[in-house]
Amino acid sequence: MSLTPLLDTLFPQGHRVQVAGQVITGEATTAEGAVAVLGTTDAAAIDHRMALALAGFVLDTVERYPGRPLVFLVDTSGQALSRSQELLCLNGSLAHLAQCVDLARRQGHRSLSLVTANAVSGGFLSFGLMADRAYALAEAQVRVMDLRAMARVTKIDHERLLRLAEVSPIFAPGAESYRRMGAIEAIWAEPDAGLLSAALAEADASDRRMAEGRSRGGRQLAEVVAHTVEMAVAA
Protein backbone atom coordinates (compact mmCIF):
# COMPACT_ATOMS: atom_id res chain seq x y z
CA MET A 1 0.00 0.00 0.00
CA SER A 2 1.37 3.43 -0.84
CA LEU A 3 1.80 6.01 1.89
CA THR A 4 -1.16 8.33 1.32
CA PRO A 5 -3.92 5.69 1.43
CA LEU A 6 -2.13 4.08 4.39
CA LEU A 7 -2.15 7.39 6.28
CA ASP A 8 -5.78 8.08 5.30
CA THR A 9 -6.80 4.68 6.67
CA LEU A 10 -4.76 4.86 9.88
CA PHE A 11 -5.66 8.48 10.63
CA PRO A 12 -9.14 9.27 9.26
CA GLN A 13 -9.39 12.23 11.65
CA GLY A 14 -6.52 13.89 9.82
CA HIS A 15 -2.77 13.91 9.33
CA ARG A 16 -0.03 16.30 8.26
CA VAL A 17 2.95 14.28 7.20
CA GLN A 18 5.96 15.11 5.03
CA VAL A 19 8.31 12.75 3.23
CA ALA A 20 11.86 13.88 2.50
CA GLY A 21 14.46 11.46 1.19
CA GLN A 22 12.43 8.41 2.33
CA VAL A 23 12.04 9.84 5.87
CA ILE A 24 8.51 10.41 7.14
CA THR A 25 7.83 13.08 9.79
CA GLY A 26 4.65 14.77 10.90
CA GLU A 27 1.63 14.52 13.11
CA ALA A 28 -1.83 13.00 13.09
CA THR A 29 -5.02 12.93 15.11
CA THR A 30 -6.27 9.70 16.68
CA ALA A 31 -8.96 8.71 19.18
CA GLU A 32 -6.13 8.92 21.73
CA GLY A 33 -5.36 12.51 20.72
CA ALA A 34 -2.50 14.01 18.70
CA VAL A 35 0.42 11.72 17.86
CA ALA A 36 3.80 12.22 16.23
CA VAL A 37 4.20 10.14 13.07
CA LEU A 38 7.65 9.20 11.82
CA GLY A 39 9.42 6.48 9.92
CA THR A 40 10.81 5.47 6.58
CA THR A 41 9.33 4.46 3.27
CA ASP A 42 10.16 2.48 0.12
CA ALA A 43 12.37 -0.09 1.86
CA ALA A 44 14.82 2.60 3.01
CA ALA A 45 18.41 1.50 3.65
CA ILE A 46 19.05 3.47 6.83
CA ASP A 47 22.06 5.79 6.63
CA HIS A 48 23.44 8.55 8.86
CA ARG A 49 21.19 11.21 7.35
CA MET A 50 18.00 9.20 7.88
CA ALA A 51 18.94 8.09 11.38
CA LEU A 52 19.75 11.66 12.40
CA ALA A 53 16.58 13.07 10.80
CA LEU A 54 14.48 10.58 12.79
CA ALA A 55 16.47 11.15 15.98
CA GLY A 56 16.14 14.93 15.64
CA PHE A 57 12.38 14.62 15.16
CA VAL A 58 12.07 12.45 18.29
CA LEU A 59 14.04 15.05 20.29
CA ASP A 60 11.85 17.87 18.88
CA THR A 61 8.74 15.97 19.95
CA VAL A 62 10.09 15.37 23.47
CA GLU A 63 10.95 19.06 23.77
CA ARG A 64 7.84 20.65 22.25
CA TYR A 65 5.08 18.15 22.98
CA PRO A 66 5.75 16.42 26.29
CA GLY A 67 3.99 13.06 26.47
CA ARG A 68 2.79 13.03 22.87
CA PRO A 69 2.71 9.39 21.68
CA LEU A 70 5.00 8.30 18.84
CA VAL A 71 3.80 6.18 15.91
CA PHE A 72 6.63 4.69 13.84
CA LEU A 73 5.94 3.50 10.31
CA VAL A 74 8.59 0.93 9.46
CA ASP A 75 9.69 0.11 5.93
CA THR A 76 13.41 -0.60 5.88
CA SER A 77 15.61 -3.03 3.97
CA GLY A 78 18.27 -2.73 6.68
CA GLN A 79 21.27 -0.45 6.99
CA ALA A 80 23.04 1.33 4.13
CA LEU A 81 25.92 -0.82 2.89
CA SER A 82 28.76 1.56 2.12
CA ARG A 83 32.32 2.25 3.14
CA SER A 84 31.78 5.99 3.63
CA GLN A 85 28.84 5.28 5.96
CA GLU A 86 30.91 2.85 8.03
CA LEU A 87 33.84 5.28 8.11
CA LEU A 88 31.68 7.67 10.13
CA CYS A 89 30.48 4.92 12.50
CA LEU A 90 27.00 4.11 11.24
CA ASN A 91 26.39 1.94 14.29
CA GLY A 92 26.91 5.10 16.34
CA SER A 93 24.15 7.02 14.56
CA LEU A 94 21.78 4.05 14.85
CA ALA A 95 22.62 3.81 18.56
CA HIS A 96 21.92 7.54 18.93
CA LEU A 97 18.49 7.06 17.34
CA ALA A 98 17.75 4.16 19.68
CA GLN A 99 18.78 6.30 22.66
CA CYS A 100 16.45 9.10 21.57
CA VAL A 101 13.51 6.66 21.39
CA ASP A 102 14.47 5.31 24.82
CA LEU A 103 14.64 8.85 26.25
CA ALA A 104 11.13 9.54 24.94
CA ARG A 105 9.90 6.39 26.68
CA ARG A 106 11.50 7.43 29.97
CA GLN A 107 9.87 10.85 29.66
CA GLY A 108 6.42 9.30 29.34
CA HIS A 109 5.90 9.09 25.58
CA ARG A 110 4.10 5.89 24.62
CA SER A 111 5.24 4.45 21.30
CA LEU A 112 4.28 1.80 18.81
CA SER A 113 5.70 0.76 15.50
CA LEU A 114 3.84 -0.67 12.54
CA VAL A 115 5.82 -2.63 9.97
CA THR A 116 4.12 -1.59 6.75
CA ALA A 117 6.25 -3.50 4.22
CA ASN A 118 9.82 -4.52 5.17
CA ALA A 119 11.69 -4.78 8.45
CA VAL A 120 15.21 -6.09 8.15
CA SER A 121 18.08 -6.35 10.59
CA GLY A 122 19.87 -3.13 11.68
CA GLY A 123 17.22 -0.80 10.30
CA PHE A 124 14.61 -2.57 12.42
CA LEU A 125 16.80 -2.72 15.57
CA SER A 126 17.46 1.01 15.83
CA PHE A 127 13.88 2.08 15.55
CA GLY A 128 10.92 -0.29 15.08
CA LEU A 129 12.09 -2.71 17.75
CA MET A 130 12.76 0.20 20.16
CA ALA A 131 9.06 1.11 20.36
CA ASP A 132 7.04 -0.02 23.39
CA ARG A 133 5.20 -2.45 21.11
CA ALA A 134 5.63 -3.47 17.47
CA TYR A 135 2.87 -4.50 15.07
CA ALA A 136 2.97 -5.65 11.45
CA LEU A 137 0.64 -5.63 8.50
CA ALA A 138 -0.13 -9.12 7.19
CA GLU A 139 1.89 -8.70 4.00
CA ALA A 140 4.97 -7.33 5.81
CA GLN A 141 8.36 -9.02 5.37
CA VAL A 142 10.28 -9.26 8.64
CA ARG A 143 13.67 -10.95 8.65
CA VAL A 144 17.40 -10.89 9.28
CA MET A 145 18.21 -12.47 5.93
CA ASP A 146 16.34 -14.57 3.40
CA LEU A 147 16.82 -18.33 3.61
CA ARG A 148 18.78 -18.60 0.37
CA ALA A 149 21.40 -16.11 1.59
CA MET A 150 21.36 -17.78 4.99
CA ALA A 151 22.08 -21.13 3.34
CA ARG A 152 25.06 -19.58 1.56
CA VAL A 153 26.52 -17.99 4.69
CA THR A 154 25.91 -20.88 7.08
CA LYS A 155 26.75 -23.54 4.45
CA ILE A 156 23.61 -25.43 5.41
CA ASP A 157 21.55 -26.93 2.63
CA HIS A 158 18.75 -24.59 1.48
CA GLU A 159 16.22 -27.46 1.32
CA ARG A 160 16.99 -28.33 4.88
CA LEU A 161 16.53 -24.74 6.06
CA LEU A 162 13.20 -24.64 4.23
CA ARG A 163 12.02 -27.81 6.01
CA LEU A 164 13.16 -26.53 9.42
CA ALA A 165 11.57 -23.14 8.78
CA GLU A 166 8.20 -24.87 8.57
CA VAL A 167 8.40 -26.01 12.18
CA SER A 168 10.72 -23.45 13.84
CA PRO A 169 10.06 -19.73 14.19
CA ILE A 170 13.67 -19.35 15.39
CA PHE A 171 14.97 -18.57 11.94
CA ALA A 172 11.98 -18.71 9.57
CA PRO A 173 11.56 -15.25 8.01
CA GLY A 174 8.15 -13.63 8.40
CA ALA A 175 6.07 -11.48 10.72
CA GLU A 176 4.35 -14.56 12.17
CA SER A 177 7.68 -15.91 13.47
CA TYR A 178 8.30 -12.61 15.22
CA ARG A 179 4.79 -12.66 16.67
CA ARG A 180 5.29 -16.16 18.08
CA MET A 181 8.64 -15.08 19.54
CA GLY A 182 7.09 -12.08 21.28
CA ALA A 183 8.71 -9.24 19.33
CA ILE A 184 5.62 -8.38 17.30
CA GLU A 185 2.55 -7.90 19.46
CA ALA A 186 0.00 -8.66 16.74
CA ILE A 187 -0.44 -8.86 12.98
CA TRP A 188 -3.12 -6.67 11.43
CA ALA A 189 -4.93 -8.01 8.37
CA GLU A 190 -5.00 -4.45 7.09
CA PRO A 191 -4.33 -0.93 8.38
CA ASP A 192 -7.03 0.00 10.90
CA ALA A 193 -7.56 3.23 12.87
CA GLY A 194 -9.40 1.37 15.62
CA LEU A 195 -6.59 -1.14 16.11
CA LEU A 196 -4.08 1.71 16.16
CA SER A 197 -5.95 3.60 18.89
CA ALA A 198 -6.40 0.43 20.94
CA ALA A 199 -2.70 -0.39 20.56
CA LEU A 200 -1.72 3.12 21.68
CA ALA A 201 -3.95 2.82 24.74
CA GLU A 202 -2.27 -0.49 25.64
CA ALA A 203 1.36 0.55 25.10
CA ASP A 204 3.52 0.67 28.19
CA ALA A 205 7.19 0.97 28.97
CA SER A 206 7.90 -2.58 30.14
CA ASP A 207 9.82 -4.97 27.88
CA ARG A 208 7.72 -8.14 28.07
CA ARG A 209 8.89 -9.77 24.83
CA MET A 210 10.55 -12.74 26.53
CA ALA A 211 7.40 -13.61 28.49
CA GLU A 212 5.24 -13.24 25.38
CA GLY A 213 7.63 -15.37 23.36
CA ARG A 214 7.40 -18.12 25.95
CA SER A 215 3.62 -18.06 26.32
CA ARG A 216 3.20 -18.09 22.54
CA GLY A 217 5.56 -21.06 22.24
CA GLY A 218 8.07 -19.37 19.95
CA ARG A 219 10.90 -18.76 22.41
CA GLN A 220 10.98 -21.36 25.14
CA LEU A 221 14.36 -20.62 26.69
CA ALA A 222 15.05 -16.88 26.82
CA GLU A 223 12.80 -15.94 29.74
CA VAL A 224 13.92 -18.85 31.94
CA VAL A 225 17.62 -18.27 31.26
CA ALA A 226 17.42 -14.50 31.81
CA HIS A 227 15.45 -14.98 35.02
CA THR A 228 17.93 -17.58 36.31
CA VAL A 229 20.87 -15.23 35.72
CA GLU A 230 19.04 -12.26 37.21
CA MET A 231 18.03 -14.11 40.39
CA ALA A 232 20.96 -16.51 40.92
CA VAL A 233 22.21 -16.48 44.51
CA ALA A 234 25.72 -15.02 44.59
CA ALA A 235 28.38 -17.66 45.20
Next chain:
Amino acid sequence: MSIPRHSYFEATARRRLAGLLDAGSFREILPPAESTPSPHLASLDLPGAFDDGVIVGSGRLAGKPVLVISQEGQFMGGAVGEIHGAKIVGLLRRAVAEKPAAVLFLIDSGGVRLHEANAGLIAISEIMRAVLATRAAGVPVLALVGGSCGAFGGMGIVAKLCSAILISEEGRLALSGPEVIETVAGVEEFDAKDRALVWRVTGGKHRYLMGDCAALVEDDIASFAAAAGAWLAGQQEAGPSLAALRATQTQLENRVAAYAAYRDGLQVWAALGVQNPESVPLLDRDSLVAIKEGLPT
Protein backbone atom coordinates in the same frame (compact mmCIF):
# COMPACT_ATOMS: atom_id res chain seq x y z
CA MET B 1 62.50 -5.16 33.56
CA SER B 2 59.78 -6.00 31.12
CA ILE B 3 56.41 -7.26 32.24
CA PRO B 4 55.19 -10.22 30.15
CA ARG B 5 52.24 -9.22 27.99
CA HIS B 6 49.13 -11.28 27.52
CA SER B 7 47.47 -10.43 24.24
CA TYR B 8 43.81 -9.56 24.77
CA PHE B 9 43.15 -10.27 21.09
CA GLU B 10 44.39 -13.85 21.30
CA ALA B 11 43.02 -14.73 24.75
CA THR B 12 39.83 -16.69 25.34
CA ALA B 13 36.84 -15.01 26.98
CA ARG B 14 37.64 -16.76 30.27
CA ARG B 15 41.31 -15.83 30.17
CA ARG B 16 40.38 -12.18 29.63
CA LEU B 17 38.17 -12.19 32.72
CA ALA B 18 40.82 -13.93 34.80
CA GLY B 19 43.38 -11.31 33.83
CA LEU B 20 41.06 -8.33 34.10
CA LEU B 21 39.51 -8.92 37.51
CA ASP B 22 41.22 -8.89 40.89
CA ALA B 23 42.85 -12.28 41.48
CA GLY B 24 40.40 -14.93 42.62
CA SER B 25 37.40 -12.59 42.62
CA PHE B 26 35.49 -13.94 39.60
CA ARG B 27 32.28 -15.89 40.29
CA GLU B 28 30.49 -17.26 37.27
CA ILE B 29 26.69 -17.18 37.12
CA LEU B 30 25.09 -20.12 35.32
CA PRO B 31 28.41 -21.93 34.74
CA PRO B 32 28.64 -24.63 32.05
CA ALA B 33 27.80 -27.39 34.56
CA GLU B 34 24.41 -25.78 35.22
CA SER B 35 23.63 -24.90 31.63
CA THR B 36 22.65 -26.63 28.40
CA PRO B 37 23.91 -26.00 24.85
CA SER B 38 21.66 -24.39 22.26
CA PRO B 39 19.00 -26.84 21.04
CA HIS B 40 18.73 -24.75 17.86
CA LEU B 41 22.33 -25.56 16.89
CA ALA B 42 21.70 -29.21 17.80
CA SER B 43 18.73 -29.29 15.43
CA LEU B 44 21.16 -28.33 12.66
CA ASP B 45 23.64 -31.02 13.81
CA LEU B 46 26.10 -28.32 14.85
CA PRO B 47 28.24 -28.60 17.98
CA GLY B 48 27.07 -26.39 20.85
CA ALA B 49 28.83 -25.02 23.91
CA PHE B 50 27.57 -25.38 27.47
CA ASP B 51 28.06 -21.65 28.04
CA ASP B 52 26.62 -20.83 24.58
CA GLY B 53 29.62 -18.60 23.88
CA VAL B 54 29.21 -16.06 26.66
CA ILE B 55 30.33 -15.99 30.28
CA VAL B 56 28.53 -13.84 32.87
CA GLY B 57 29.29 -13.29 36.52
CA SER B 58 30.62 -11.01 39.21
CA GLY B 59 34.03 -9.97 40.43
CA ARG B 60 36.14 -7.05 41.56
CA LEU B 61 38.08 -4.55 39.51
CA ALA B 62 40.64 -2.54 41.47
CA GLY B 63 38.67 -3.45 44.58
CA LYS B 64 35.29 -2.33 43.26
CA PRO B 65 32.41 -4.78 42.77
CA VAL B 66 31.52 -5.26 39.10
CA LEU B 67 29.31 -7.51 37.04
CA VAL B 68 30.87 -8.87 33.85
CA ILE B 69 29.86 -10.21 30.45
CA SER B 70 32.51 -11.82 28.24
CA GLN B 71 31.74 -13.06 24.74
CA GLU B 72 33.78 -15.93 23.28
CA GLY B 73 34.75 -14.98 19.74
CA GLN B 74 36.11 -18.45 19.11
CA PHE B 75 32.64 -20.01 19.41
CA MET B 76 30.34 -19.17 16.48
CA GLY B 77 32.11 -15.81 16.08
CA GLY B 78 30.69 -14.64 19.40
CA ALA B 79 27.34 -14.36 17.68
CA VAL B 80 24.16 -13.88 19.67
CA GLY B 81 21.62 -16.71 19.84
CA GLU B 82 18.67 -17.22 22.16
CA ILE B 83 20.52 -18.50 25.26
CA HIS B 84 23.59 -16.31 24.69
CA GLY B 85 21.41 -13.19 24.47
CA ALA B 86 19.23 -14.13 27.44
CA LYS B 87 22.30 -14.56 29.67
CA ILE B 88 23.39 -11.01 28.80
CA VAL B 89 19.92 -9.55 29.39
CA GLY B 90 19.62 -11.39 32.72
CA LEU B 91 23.01 -10.06 33.86
CA LEU B 92 22.09 -6.47 32.93
CA ARG B 93 18.77 -6.75 34.80
CA ARG B 94 20.66 -8.13 37.78
CA ALA B 95 22.85 -5.03 37.69
CA VAL B 96 19.77 -2.78 38.03
CA ALA B 97 18.95 -4.44 41.36
CA GLU B 98 22.48 -5.15 42.60
CA LYS B 99 23.96 -1.74 41.72
CA PRO B 100 27.60 -2.75 41.17
CA ALA B 101 30.17 -0.03 40.46
CA ALA B 102 29.88 -0.96 36.77
CA VAL B 103 29.08 -3.65 34.25
CA LEU B 104 32.12 -4.60 32.16
CA PHE B 105 30.95 -5.81 28.76
CA LEU B 106 33.74 -7.62 26.90
CA ILE B 107 32.26 -7.56 23.40
CA ASP B 108 33.69 -9.98 20.82
CA SER B 109 30.92 -10.64 18.32
CA GLY B 110 29.84 -10.47 14.71
CA GLY B 111 26.25 -9.77 15.79
CA VAL B 112 23.25 -12.02 15.19
CA ARG B 113 23.86 -15.80 15.07
CA LEU B 114 22.31 -16.63 11.72
CA HIS B 115 21.45 -20.19 12.76
CA GLU B 116 19.04 -18.63 15.26
CA ALA B 117 18.51 -15.44 13.30
CA ASN B 118 15.17 -14.25 14.66
CA ALA B 119 16.00 -15.18 18.24
CA GLY B 120 19.34 -13.40 17.88
CA LEU B 121 17.88 -10.20 16.45
CA ILE B 122 15.21 -9.99 19.15
CA ALA B 123 17.81 -10.76 21.84
CA ILE B 124 20.01 -7.91 20.62
CA SER B 125 17.00 -5.58 20.79
CA GLU B 126 16.43 -6.76 24.38
CA ILE B 127 20.13 -6.20 25.16
CA MET B 128 19.87 -2.66 23.74
CA ARG B 129 16.97 -1.80 26.02
CA ALA B 130 18.60 -3.54 28.98
CA VAL B 131 21.88 -1.60 28.56
CA LEU B 132 19.95 1.68 28.57
CA ALA B 133 17.86 0.58 31.57
CA THR B 134 21.02 -0.31 33.47
CA ARG B 135 22.58 3.07 32.72
CA ALA B 136 19.33 4.84 33.64
CA ALA B 137 19.52 3.06 37.00
CA GLY B 138 22.86 4.77 37.56
CA VAL B 139 25.11 1.81 36.76
CA PRO B 140 27.69 2.54 34.04
CA VAL B 141 28.18 -0.09 31.35
CA LEU B 142 31.74 -0.11 29.98
CA ALA B 143 32.41 -1.83 26.65
CA LEU B 144 35.82 -3.41 26.00
CA VAL B 145 36.56 -4.10 22.35
CA GLY B 146 39.75 -5.86 21.34
CA GLY B 147 38.88 -9.42 20.38
CA SER B 148 39.25 -11.24 17.10
CA CYS B 149 35.62 -10.69 16.06
CA GLY B 150 35.43 -7.01 17.04
CA ALA B 151 31.97 -5.52 17.59
CA PHE B 152 29.84 -5.80 14.47
CA GLY B 153 26.22 -5.91 13.45
CA GLY B 154 23.78 -5.38 16.28
CA MET B 155 26.64 -5.71 18.76
CA GLY B 156 28.24 -2.65 17.14
CA ILE B 157 25.06 -0.76 18.02
CA VAL B 158 25.09 -2.22 21.55
CA ALA B 159 28.71 -1.09 22.01
CA LYS B 160 27.73 2.48 21.13
CA LEU B 161 24.86 2.36 23.65
CA CYS B 162 27.32 1.69 26.47
CA SER B 163 28.61 4.53 28.69
CA ALA B 164 32.01 4.35 26.99
CA ILE B 165 34.17 2.08 24.85
CA LEU B 166 37.77 1.09 25.52
CA ILE B 167 39.34 -0.24 22.32
CA SER B 168 42.72 -1.58 21.24
CA GLU B 169 44.37 -0.93 17.89
CA GLU B 170 43.41 -4.50 16.95
CA GLY B 171 39.79 -3.91 17.96
CA ARG B 172 37.23 -3.20 15.25
CA LEU B 173 33.88 -1.47 15.59
CA ALA B 174 31.30 -1.08 12.81
CA LEU B 175 27.85 -2.11 11.64
CA SER B 176 28.15 -4.19 8.45
CA GLY B 177 31.22 -6.33 8.05
CA PRO B 178 33.49 -5.46 5.10
CA GLU B 179 32.77 -8.91 3.60
CA VAL B 180 29.03 -8.18 3.58
CA ILE B 181 29.55 -4.80 1.92
CA GLU B 182 31.89 -6.32 -0.65
CA THR B 183 29.42 -9.13 -1.41
CA VAL B 184 26.47 -6.79 -1.89
CA ALA B 185 28.06 -3.61 -3.25
CA GLY B 186 31.18 -4.94 -4.97
CA VAL B 187 34.91 -5.03 -4.37
CA GLU B 188 35.27 -1.43 -5.64
CA GLU B 189 33.08 -0.27 -2.73
CA PHE B 190 34.97 -2.19 -0.06
CA ASP B 191 37.80 -4.66 -0.64
CA ALA B 192 37.48 -6.86 2.44
CA LYS B 193 40.86 -8.47 1.76
CA ASP B 194 42.65 -5.11 2.00
CA ARG B 195 43.42 -5.49 5.69
CA ALA B 196 45.03 -2.04 6.04
CA LEU B 197 41.95 -0.38 4.51
CA VAL B 198 39.61 -2.35 6.78
CA TRP B 199 41.56 -1.08 9.80
CA ARG B 200 41.54 2.53 8.51
CA VAL B 201 37.73 2.35 8.28
CA THR B 202 36.74 0.20 11.28
CA GLY B 203 39.85 -0.16 13.49
CA GLY B 204 40.57 1.04 16.99
CA LYS B 205 42.89 3.92 16.09
CA HIS B 206 40.33 5.41 13.70
CA ARG B 207 37.45 5.09 16.16
CA TYR B 208 39.58 6.67 18.88
CA LEU B 209 40.76 9.58 16.73
CA MET B 210 37.14 10.25 15.73
CA GLY B 211 35.99 10.26 19.35
CA ASP B 212 33.76 7.21 19.00
CA CYS B 213 35.79 5.40 21.66
CA ALA B 214 36.86 6.92 24.97
CA ALA B 215 40.32 5.35 25.16
CA LEU B 216 42.87 3.52 23.06
CA VAL B 217 44.49 0.65 24.94
CA GLU B 218 47.45 -1.63 24.23
CA ASP B 219 46.62 -5.18 23.15
CA ASP B 220 47.38 -6.46 26.62
CA ILE B 221 44.94 -7.74 29.24
CA ALA B 222 46.68 -5.80 32.03
CA SER B 223 46.42 -2.59 29.97
CA PHE B 224 42.68 -3.13 29.55
CA ALA B 225 42.40 -3.71 33.32
CA ALA B 226 44.30 -0.51 34.08
CA ALA B 227 42.26 1.53 31.59
CA ALA B 228 38.97 0.13 32.91
CA GLY B 229 40.02 0.87 36.49
CA ALA B 230 41.03 4.42 35.58
CA TRP B 231 37.81 5.01 33.67
CA LEU B 232 35.74 3.69 36.57
CA ALA B 233 37.50 5.95 39.05
CA GLY B 234 36.50 9.04 37.08
CA GLN B 235 33.02 7.97 36.05
CA GLN B 236 29.58 9.07 37.21
CA GLU B 237 26.70 7.70 35.18
CA ALA B 238 24.76 10.83 34.30
CA GLY B 239 21.46 9.28 33.25
CA PRO B 240 19.67 10.07 30.00
CA SER B 241 18.86 13.71 29.28
CA LEU B 242 17.46 15.75 26.44
CA ALA B 243 20.39 18.17 26.67
CA ALA B 244 22.99 15.42 26.32
CA LEU B 245 21.25 13.83 23.34
CA ARG B 246 20.83 17.27 21.72
CA ALA B 247 24.57 17.80 22.04
CA THR B 248 25.28 14.40 20.47
CA GLN B 249 22.79 15.15 17.69
CA THR B 250 24.59 18.40 16.82
CA GLN B 251 27.99 16.73 16.93
CA LEU B 252 26.88 13.88 14.65
CA GLU B 253 25.15 16.23 12.21
CA ASN B 254 28.29 18.39 11.97
CA ARG B 255 30.45 15.36 11.42
CA VAL B 256 28.29 13.95 8.64
CA ALA B 257 28.14 17.39 6.99
CA ALA B 258 31.92 17.75 7.11
CA TYR B 259 33.08 14.25 6.20
CA ALA B 260 30.27 12.58 4.22
CA ALA B 261 32.29 12.43 1.00
CA TYR B 262 35.30 10.65 2.50
CA ARG B 263 35.93 6.96 2.02
CA ASP B 264 39.21 6.37 3.84
CA GLY B 265 40.49 7.07 7.33
CA LEU B 266 43.47 8.92 5.84
CA GLN B 267 41.13 11.62 4.49
CA VAL B 268 39.28 12.07 7.78
CA TRP B 269 42.46 12.17 9.87
CA ALA B 270 43.88 14.91 7.64
CA ALA B 271 40.63 16.86 8.00
CA LEU B 272 40.79 16.40 11.78
CA GLY B 273 44.18 18.14 11.75
CA VAL B 274 46.52 15.15 12.04
CA GLN B 275 49.83 16.32 10.56
CA ASN B 276 51.05 13.12 8.88
CA PRO B 277 47.97 10.96 8.48
CA GLU B 278 49.85 8.28 6.52
CA SER B 279 52.00 7.68 9.62
CA VAL B 280 49.03 6.84 11.85
CA PRO B 281 48.93 3.08 11.13
CA LEU B 282 52.59 2.81 12.18
CA LEU B 283 52.41 4.81 15.41
CA ASP B 284 52.47 3.11 18.78
CA ARG B 285 49.62 3.63 21.20
CA ASP B 286 51.23 6.38 23.29
CA SER B 287 52.23 8.44 20.25
CA LEU B 288 48.73 8.22 18.84
CA VAL B 289 47.17 9.26 22.15
CA ALA B 290 49.54 12.27 22.20
CA ILE B 291 48.36 13.24 18.69
CA LYS B 292 44.72 12.87 19.64
CA GLU B 293 45.17 15.00 22.74
CA GLY B 294 46.86 17.70 20.67
CA LEU B 295 44.07 17.94 18.08
CA PRO B 296 41.92 21.06 17.91
CA THR B 297 38.52 20.28 19.45
